[in-house]
Amino acid sequence: MRGISDEDDVAIDEAGDPWILVSISSQRQDDITLAQAAVEALANQPVRVLVTLGPEHEPSELAGHPRNARIEKTVSHSAVLEKAELLVGHAGHGTVMKALWHGKPMVLIPWGRDQPGVAARAQALGVAEVVSRSEASAASIGAAVRRVMANKAMGRIAASHSERLRASNPPAIAAALFASLVE
Numbered sequence: 001m002r003g004i005s006d007e008d009d010v011a012i013d014e015a016g017d018p019w020i021l022v023s024i025s026s027q028r029q030d031d032i033t034l035a036q037a038a039v040e041a042l043a044n045q046p047v048r049v050l051v052t053l054g055p056e057h058e059p060s061e062l063a064g065h066p067r068n069a070r071i072e073k074t075v076s077h078s079a080v081l082e083k084a085e086l087l088v089g090h091a092g093h094g095t096v097m098k099a100l101w102h103g104k105p106m107v108l109i110p111w112g113r114d115q116p117g118v119a120a121r122a123q124a125l126g127v128a129e130v131v132s133r134s135e136a137s138a139a140s141i142g143a144a145v146r147r148v149m150a151n152k153a154m155g156r157i158a159a160s161h162s163e164r165l166r167a168s169n170p171p172a173i174a175a176a177l178f179a180s181l182v183e
Helices: 032-042 077-081 093-101 115-125 138-150 152-167 170-182
Strands: 019-023 048-052 069-072 086-089 106-108 128-130
Touching: 019 032, 019 077, 032 048, 032 069, 032 138, 077 093, 086 093, 086 138, 093 106, 093 115, 093 152, 106 115, 106 138, 115 128, 128 138
Parallel strands: 019 048, 019 086, 048 069, 086 106, 106 128
Antiparallel strands: none
């Protein structure tokens, strides 16, 4: 079984409630409240939650650690998204693209920078529900997660975008471009 982090003995492949990945920015932008609200929203739900805070934050910054939640600084999002049901995040481009690559629907709370545009595009694609930063609370995030988990069409749309992305073979295209530069 593959672990969810090097230090962790919990395996993502273990049978149980579905996983939800909660991710905030890997660069400090005062979005720890997003993680806190998501943890509170999911504390009593039949899910397992993996929260990644990035290197700028400590797990102790979150008030309370529900039994169904693992709080980590960093974990491979790709490893978790292979098995996760959905992503709750800040709408960072990299995280959204990983969720799309793995065909996972999202609840996005754009915090700043390019995130409002990324969230709007994911919503327009039909793969995300967006909660505004000003309305982000445990109640609003929890309601959005329940709607996304119940929306089987959104899951199918996310899966179709995954198929489209994988068919384009980005690693091969990038390798060919790189090779052309060094020739």
